[in-house]
Every structure is written in structure tokens, then in C-alpha cells.
Amino acid sequence: MKRKINDIDMRRWKEYGEILTDSWWYFPSRDNSGMHTPEYHGNFIPQIPRQAMLRFTRRGEWVLDTFAGLGTTLIEGRRLGRNAVGIELNPEIAKKARELVDNEENPYGVSTKIVVGDSTVDETYRSLPNFQLVIMHPPYWDIIKFSEDKRDLCNATSLRDFLDAMGQATKLAVEHLEPERYLVLVIGDKYSRGKWIPLGFYTMQVIMQHGLMLKSIVVKNIEENRGKRGQRALWRYRALLHGYYVFKHEYVMFFQKK
Numbered sequence: 001m002k003r004k005i006n007d008i009d010m011r012r013w014k015e016y017g018e019i020l021t022d023s024w025w026y027f028p029s030r031d032n033s034g035m036h037t038p039e040y041h042g043n044f045i046p047q048i049p050r051q052a053m054l055r056f057t058r059r060g061e062w063v064l065d066t067f068a069g070l071g072t073t074l075i076e077g078r079r080l081g082r083n084a085v086g087i088e089l090n091p092e093i094a095k096k097a098r099e100l101v102d103n104e105e106n107p108y109g110v111s112t113k114i115v116v117g118d119s120t121v122d123e124t125y126r127s128l129p130n131f132q133l134v135i136m137h138p139p140y141w142d143i144i145k146f147s148e149d150k151r152d153l154c155n156a157t158s159l160r161d162f163l164d165a166m167g168q169a170t171k172l173a174v175e176h177l178e179p180e181r182y183l184v185l186v187i188g189d190k191y192s193r194g195k196w197i198p199l200g201f202y203t204m205q206v207i208m209q210h211g212l213m214l215k216s217i218v219v220k221n222i223e224e225n226r227g228k229r230g231q232r233a234l235w236r237y238r239a240l241l242h243g244y245y246v247f248k249h250e251y252v253m254f255f256q257k258k
């Protein structure tokens with residue numbers, strides 16, 4: 001018999017209204033409850049890891065987030081009773097994440113751990129357990145300057161370097177992922193000198209080269225923060241002038257380990 005990869009009881013399948021099954025996700029606002037905070041420019045909305053965990057893990061299982069940031073996945077893991085490990089390169093951000101996660105209630109008594117390190121190198125993964133879900137939310141190459149650290153993917157000197165680093169992180173994470181289980185990539189595209197760079201699709205191809213099967217591409221709305229809202233007219237003006245479209249979406253891609 002196939003092993004279950006979630007806690008959904010298919011006899012009661014109509015009762016799981018919260019779990020999305022369409023490939024277009026619209027979240028009008030982020031969940032800022034508890035220790036979730038919008039203060040980190042570049043964090044994802046908690047609804048993303050929540051959907052992934054509800055659909056592709058069971059209570060008590062282990063989730064790895066290879067680019068943990070302020071620990072959104074770990075906080076959500078506590079709420080859902082999932083153990084979680086987050087890898088984060090920036091020690092200051094990791095420290096903050098640890099504080100946030102520790103202050104979130106832990107009703108299921110799960111274990112949450114932040115490893116300070118580079119998710120593209122072997123030694124960071126030493127002593128990590130096996131996981132039932134991997135979530136990757138890397139920098140979208142150089143769109144946001146997270147740090148000056150050369151190992152930070154935002155400082156990759158070329159697209160090739162960025163993709164090689166993503167390949168390396170994928171390879172290492174997948175070594176710790178149980179067969180049949182899922183890897184979720186959250187990523188957006190970028191513009192460079194008037195050209196659309198399909199970062200999401202390039203990264204998707206890299207991941208597929210590491211023994212993973214593409215299961216779904218979800219398009220999710222990008223909600224506007226206050227700063228961006230103020231610049232809406234300027235972006236529209238530029239788009240009209242230069243013949244492009246303003247990014248309003250990013251991708252949540254789902255892969256399964258064969």
C-alpha cells in the first residue's frame with residue numbers, strides 16, 4: 001500500500017476547504033498573526049508554507065527550509081505540529097528568526113532548529129535528519145540585496161552562478177529528502193536591461209535535473225506592500241513607456257522525488 005503523505009482523510013475530502021487545489025493562488029493579505037512579521041523585506045507569506053505542509057506532510061514529520069530568513073516556515077510548522085529545520089546564511093537574521101520562533105506557541109511540542117550556514121555546501125547538512133518536505137525560497141538572484149556575503153545567492157556574479165548554486169542546494173537537500181516526497185520552490189522572475197529573465201523556469205529546469213519530477217506550477221499573486229503601492233503609478237508609466245508588464249505574480253513549484 002502507498003504510504004500516506006498527508007493527514008487528509010479522503011473519506012471526508014469535502015471538509016478540507018482550506019486546502020487549495022487550483023494552480024492559481026490569490027491571497028489578498030499576509031497572515032501577520034503571532035510571531036509572523038512583515039518586517040523582513042523578501043519573506044514569503046505564511047500561507048505558502050502552510051499550504052505545502054498541509055498537503056504534503058503529516059503531523060510530526062520533518063520539514064527543511066533551505067533559505068529560512070525570519071523563519072516563516074518554522075513558525076507555521078509549530079502551528080501545524082511539524083518539526084522543522086531552517087538553514088540561514090546571515091547570522092543576524094538567523095538570531096532574529098530564532099527569537100521569533102521561540103516566542104511562537106508550541107502546542108504540539110515539535111522541534112524547531114535554525115542552522116546558520118550556507119545551504120550550497122555539504123557540511124551544513126551534516127547531522128541533519130531525513131525530511132518529508134523541502135521548501136526553497138531563495139533570493140530571486142540579485143533583486144534584493146540581503147547581505148554582502150559572497151556566498152549569498154543574491155551576490156551570484158552571473159545567472160549561471162546563481163543556477164549552479166541552486167543546483168548544489170537542491171542536490172544536497174534532495175539527499176535528505178525521503179523518496180516520493182515533495183520539494184517546493186518559491187521564486188519570481190526578474191527584468192534586466194529591458195529583458196524578462198525567466199528565473200523561475202530556469203531554476204525549475206535545474207531542479208528537474210536532480211531526480212525530481214515536476215508535479216505543479218502554481219501562480220501566486222504578489223501582494224503589494226505599502227512602499228510599492230505608493231509607486232504604482234510610476235511602475236505603470238514605465239511599463240507603458242518601455243513595452244513591458246509589471247510583475248504581479250510569482251511561482252510556487254511542486255516537485256516529487258522519484
Ligand SMILES: C[S@@+](CC[C@H](N)C(=O)[O-])C[C@H]1O[C@@H](n2cnc3c(N)ncnc32)[C@H](O)[C@@H]1O
Pocket residue numbers: 040042043044045066067068069070071072073087088089090093117118119120137138139140146147151152153154
Ligand atoms: C527570499 S529570503 C527567504 C525568506 C523566508 N522565506 C522568510 O519567509 O523569511 C532568502 C534568504 O536566503 C538567505 N540566503 C542567501 N544565500 C544563502 C545561502 N547560500 N545559504 C543559506 N541562506 C542563504 C538570505 O539571507 C535570505 O534570508
